[in-house]
Amino acid sequence: MNLKKYRELFPISQKGCFLNHAATAPVSYATINSMKVLCDQMQEPLGKHFYESLGILEHTRRLLAELLSANAGEIAFTSNTSTALSLIALSIDWKPGDRILVPRNEFPSNRYVWQNLKSKGVKCEFFDLDHPLSEVLESLDLSSVKLISISLVSYLSGQRHDINAFGAFCRKHDILSCVDAIQAVGTIPVDVHQADIDFLAGGAQKWLLGPMGCGYLYIRKDLIPKLHVPLVGWTSVRYPENFDLMQLDFSPEATRFEPGLLNIASIGGFKSSLEELKSIGWEFIYQRIQNHSIFLREGIKQISGITLKYPHEKYLSGITSFDLPKHIHPKKFQASLEKEGITVTTRNSIVRVSPHFYNTQEELIHFLSTIDKTFQKKSLFLTKEKKGKLQPDRWVLINGVTGTLGKEIALSFAQRGYNILGIGRNQDILKTLKNTIEKNYSLQFEFLTADLKNSYEVS
Numbered sequence: 373m374n375l376k377k378y379r380e381l382f383p384i385s386q387k388g389c390f391l392n393h394a395a396t397a398p399v400s401y402a403t404i405n406s407m408k409v410l411c412d413q414m415q416e417p418l419g420k421h422f423y424e425s426l427g428i429l430e431h432t433r434r435l436l437a438e439l440l441s442a443n444a445g446e447i448a449f450t451s452n453t454s455t456a457l458s459l460i461a462l463s464i465d466w467k468p469g470d471r472i473l474v475p476r477n478e479f480p481s482n483r484y485v486w487q488n489l490k491s492k493g494v495k496c497e498f499f500d501l502d503h504p505l506s507e508v509l510e511s512l513d514l515s516s517v518k519l520i521s522i523s524l525v526s527y528l529s530g531q532r533h534d535i536n537a538f539g540a541f542c543r544k545h546d547i548l549s550c551v552d553a554i555q556a557v558g559t560i561p562v563d564v565h566q567a568d569i570d571f572l573a574g575g576a577q578k579w580l581l582g583p584m585g586c587g588y589l590y591i592r593k594d595l596i597p598k599l600h601v602p603l604v605g606w607t608s609v610r611y612p613e614n615f616d617l618m619q620l621d622f623s624p625e626a627t628r629f630e631p632g633l634l635n636i637a638s639i640g641g642f643k644s645s646l647e648e649l650k651s652i653g654w655e656f657i658y659q660r661i662q663n664h665s666i667f668l669r670e671g672i673k674q675i676s677g678i679t680l681k682y683p684h685e686k687y688l689s690g691i692t693s694f695d696l697p698k699h700i701h702p703k704k705f706q707a708s709l710e711k712e713g714i715t716v717t718t719r720n721s722i723v724r725v726s727p728h729f730y731n732t733q734e735e736l737i738h739f740l741s742t743i744d745k746t747f748q749k750k751s752l753f754l755t756k757e758k759k760g761k762l763q764p765d766r767w768v769l770i771n772g773v774t775g776t777l778g779k780e781i782a783l784s785f786a787q788r789g790y791n792i793l794g795i796g797r798n799q800d801i802l803k804t805l806k807n808t809i810e811k812n813y814s815l816q817f818e819f820l821t822a823d824l825k826n827s828y829e830v831s
């Protein structure tokens with residue numbers, strides 16, 4: 373193994389300490405060069421390179437299928453993960469009253485596509501997923517549930533789930549299973565057939581070190597002919613080059629979900645990324661990413677004042693997140709890391725670190741020692757006014773917060789970064805809500821147990 377040689381494949385590794393692959397990852401020289409060649413070809417008539425382009429497309433499909441342990445015929449290319457999720461949502465024969473369950477802390481795409489089915493009478497409901505998935509699934513009300521959609525790895529906390537247990541649970545209860553795998557594929561082995569899931573969506577631009585604008589969709593083979601095809605075009609059919617056929621005869625494969633010519637430069641770049649990572653060795657890559665997570669978690673535990681977002685050791689992912697100490701200003705913290713050449717994500721007071729296989733232990737040590745030093749810097753402390761209990765510009769008061777509507781309103785404000793002052797009658801619900809909001813969003817939730825209809829309670 374020659375890590376130095378591998379690092380030289382990636383221009384970013386020569387420029388700074390990039391620990392942010394869960395965002396959008398910079399690509400390698402080889403990927404850029406493949407895209408440049410394909411872009412140059414666009415100066416010539418399409419016919420000249422058409423069959424070559426089709427070859428690139430099918431080769432990329434096979435590489436991806438191999439990575440997911442799927443059949444190539446079960447893979448469709450899309451422009452991103454969100455489009456893949458939307459296609460799934462629009463392909464199912466929903467009935468009014470059907471329910472969809474989604475973890476509350478999902479990335480927005482995996483909430484919005486399901487909420488968008490409201491006009492069909494379909495209800496998208498959220499559940500808390502801060503314990504191991506199998507425990508949580510067992511506690512859910514499954515009446516009228518048609519589909520459950522989860523991220524295999526949570527984009528913010530890095531919590532990873534047992535995809536096999538998820539697939540088995542959904543199969544047992546005759547519920548469709550959908551997995552957003554963009555934060556997982558490329559960091560851990562994923563076997564869609566073994567997991568027995570129905571749908572999986574992902575994209576090239578994070579852990580697969582591919583370009584933006586290239587997503588993919590896996591659909592279990594026997595489901596393909598049963599689904600509605602929401603977007604149709606000349607390439608959706610069995611014989612796309614025969615323009616004289618008057619029947620709409622869908623392709624028997626997932627390509628029926630590809631409605632026209634695709635972005636070949638992006639897919640060609642993706643092919644190059646997959647080939648490069650495959651030749652380096654997936655097992656080697658998975659192992660290095662796991663080792664980085666273990667190392668980072670151990671280092672973070674040694675730094676006083678910060679807590680890991682996901683404390684369970686069993687299912688680690690490529691993402692390690694922690695809460696900043698209350699006295700540290702998140703934006704100033706991020707800026708001070710940038711000065712040291714370190715790139716991570718900070719969202720509110722959560723810091724997300726996501727190194728890839730080519731990052732070194734020295735870089736992780738540099739990061740850990742920088743945060744330790746940074747926490748001592750007085751210039752990064754929140755001012756008295758900000759640190760004090762109330763930050764007037766970021767607080768919202770919600771009356772009736774313990775009711776169904778009140779809870780949803782509180783969570784929606786928390787997602788937008790507001791601290792909450794909640795008023796409600798049920799102290800147990802208030803305490804649970806406080807726990808959920810403070811844990812998941814690192815915000816303050818203060819409450820008052822009162823019924824404002826009773827004037828004697830308002831004093």
Ligand SMILES: Cc1ncc(COP(=O)(O)O)c(C=O)c1O
Nearest residue numbers: 452453454479481523527554575
């Ligand atoms: C879990 C998850 N799903 C979906 C997306 C969105 O991906 P895309 O831009 O490919 O739709 C992201 C992006 O950060 C993500 O983290």
